[in-house]
Amino acid sequence: MPENPYDKPTIQSRLSVRGSKWHRDAPDIIPLWLADQDYPLCPELKDEMRQVIEEEYTVYGSDNDAKAAISEKLKRVNKLDISPGQVKITTGVTINFWLAIQNACRPGDEVILTDPMYGPFNSAVEATSTRAVRWKLDLGERYEFDLEKLKECITPRSKLIFVCNPHNPGGRVMSKETLKGIAEVAVDNKLYILVDELHEDIRYEGRKHYSLAALDEEAAALTQTCWGFSKTWGIPGFQPGYMGCTNKMLFDRLTKVGAAVVKGSNNLTRAVAPLICSGKIDYWVEDMNKYLAEVRDLVAKRLNEMGDFTIPKLEATYLMFPRFNYGLTSDEIHKVLTKDAKVALNPGPRFGPAGEGHMRILTATSKGIMNEALDRIEKVIPKLEKMSN
Ligand SMILES: Cc1ncc(COP(=O)(O)O)c(C=O)c1O
Numbered sequence: 001m002p003e004n005p006y007d008k009p010t011i012q013s014r015l016s017v018r019g020s021k022w023h024r025d026a027p028d029i030i031p032l033w034l035a036d037q038d039y040p041l042c043p044e045l046k047d048e049m050r051q052v053i054e055e056e057y058t059v060y061g062s063d064n065d066a067k068a069a070i071s072e073k074l075k076r077v078n079k080l081d082i083s084p085g086q087v088k089i090t091t092g093v094t095i096n097f098w099l100a101i102q103n104a105c106r107p108g109d110e111v112i113l114t115d116p117m118y119g120p121f122n123s124a125v126e127a128t129s130t131r132a133v134r135w136k137l138d139l140g141e142r143y144e145f146d147l148e149k150l151k152e153c154i155t156p157r158s159k160l161i162f163v164c165n166p167h168n169p170g171g172r173v174m175s176k177e178t179l180k181g182i183a184e185v186a187v188d189n190k191l192y193i194l195v196d197e198l199h200e201d202i203r204y205e206g207r208k209h210y211s212l213a214a215l216d217e218e219a220a221a222l223t224q225t226c227w228g229f230s231k232t233w234g235i236p237g238f239q240p241g242y243m244g245c246t247n248k249m250l251f252d253r254l255t256k257v258g259a260a261v262v263k264g265s266n267n268l269t270r271a272v273a274p275l276i277c278s279g280k281i282d283y284w285v286e287d288m289n290k291y292l293a294e295v296r297d298l299v300a301k302r303l304n305e306m307g308d309f310t311i312p313k314l315e316a317t318y319l320m321f322p323r324f325n326y327g328l329t330s331d332e333i334h335k336v337l338t339k340d341a342k343v344a345l346n347p348g349p350r351f352g353p354a355g356e357g358h359m360r361i362l363t364a365t366s367k368g369i370m371n372e373a374l375d376r377i378e379k380v381i382p383k384l385e386k387m388s389n
Contacts, residue, residue, distance in 0.1 A: 006291035009038040009366040019237075025344055030373045033346045035168065035319055037234045037364035042284040045233060045272055052271045063089045063264050066273035070242055073277035078197075079214040080225070082244040086251045088258075089265035089273075093198050093241040095258070096226040097124035097162065100194035102257045103224075103250075104160040105130045112153045112161040112191070114145070116321070116351030116358075118168040121196075133158065136354050139323065142312045143170040147181040154185070160192045161185075163212060166199040166316035169351050169360045173203055173316040179212045183219030192250075193223040198241075201232040201285050203316040204293045213246055221247040224254060229269070229276055231318075232285055240269035292318050295363045295370055302374045307381040318364035321348065323357050326388040330356055336383055341376040 011030065014022045021034040052058075067084040074080040074087075090096060097120060101111060107129035113121050115134035125132040133153045138144040163182060165174040174182075186193050193212065200209045213220040226243040230236035245251040255262075275281060296314045303309045308325040324333050330347035337343050337359070348355025363370070 004291070005040045006288060007366050007368070008040060009369060011369060011372065014038055014369070025338070029338065029342050029344050030369060030376070031344045032362040032365065032373055033344045033360070035231060035317075035362060035364075036236055037231075037318065038366065038369065039234055039288065039364065041234060042281050044275065044281050045235075045284075048271050048275050049268055052267050057267050057271070061265075061267045061270050063270060066242075066265065066270045069274040069277040070244070073279075074244060076279070078200075078211040078225075080211055080244070080246060082246055086246070086248060087242055087244045088251075088255065088262065089269065090226070090241040090243055090262055091265065092239040093196060093226050093228045093230075094120045094124070095262055096194060096196070096224065096241070096243050097121055098128065099243075099254050099258050099262070100160055100162075100192060100224055101125070101128045101130055103254055104192040108157065109159040110155060110157040112150070112158060113352070114162075114164065114167070114170075115353060116169055116348065116355040117162065118164055118196070119350050121162045121164070122352060130159075131157070134352060134354070137170060139170075139310075139354060139358070140312075141310065143167070143172050143321075145172070145174060145178045145182075147178070147185065150182065150185055154189050158189060158191055160194065163193060163195045165195060165197060165212070166203065166209065168199060168317055169319050169321040169346075169348075169355070169358075171312070171314040171317050171319060171321060173207050173209055176210050176215060179210055179215050183212060183216035186222055187216070187218045191222065193219060195223060195225045197225060198228050199231055199317040200227065202289060202292065202318055204289060204296070204314065207315050209316070221250070223247075224250065229272065233272070233276060235268075235272070238266060238268045240265070240272070292363060295365070295367060296320065298367060298370060299361065299363060299374065302371075302378070306374075306378040307384070314363070318362060320361045320363055321351075321355070321358050322361065323348075324359060324384065325357075326384045328357070328384065328387055330359060332387065333357075333359055333384065336380050336387070337377065340383060341380045343373045343376050
């Protein structure tokens, strides 16, 4: 049995437990499509959750202790002064996208999204009779956030900008300058801002994460920021999200808008929040990030050796978004990968039109599983080459 917990997952061990990622497709497919890690749970976190059941804490609970702990964490880690009364625990993170639109927009108004961007941002716009205006990232050797291109997106109907930092699927963590630039554009044009910082803990080479709302007071007054415990701690099945604003009026309005649909949390989330927010188990994430950086390097090295890919270095998140340079659509590539290689990745256009030709690869698995997936991808490279002629 390997010593390192991150090395532990095998195809067999993952197939033997429940979960969408490993069971959506046939068992001979290696699933690297969903942003759901394969690693064991942090033992202290597991004890905390076990206690919920032992104690039979299954009655209606209160969010208060969790909100107090989150407020402390926001001060300590994000440099944000947000009282517990301006924190809302949400079931998942994505409900915040809908809330932000309901608050900022009327039908026909425009929401600025990066292209590409995590799919549910796009779905939230589609579902609300608003219009997506896409701030195209430069998907070259490095995904760049070009502020001049952002300014070109502004029209009299612009009301809201969605910011995802660290960025899914670009794998970038935004610099202070980029964030300040976005803040300035928002303030100048009176745009509301929604920042999704769900991937804030997953970073490599000591890269720093800054919360936009902590960098500019005027922009903070227009900003709703959301976070969650799902990606860092491998607990998306509990849907542990939370949201906060420094501006009480904005927070109160969002609370009112969501009154009928945002229901607060569950007792497992309530139980783990104080422990996670205390920073006492950060060692687990530090170790995971070291391992994830090794998997990232393994994937980049092997793909570059076996074929023609453009692979910007992943700065944050466990999601790579390489371009397959075979002149094929992502759907064509996806078909070959699932049918012939038996590896399921996410086609790039799920994240916006600029994702065409890209595939998103989850890296949060063991090197054993990843090597097997890469062996299988290597075998279909000649087929991709043939199709590109
Ligand atoms: C950027 C981003 N936001 C939100 C979500 C949704 O998270 P949750 O399932 O915890 O609501 C994800 C999931 O992958 C994500 O990557």
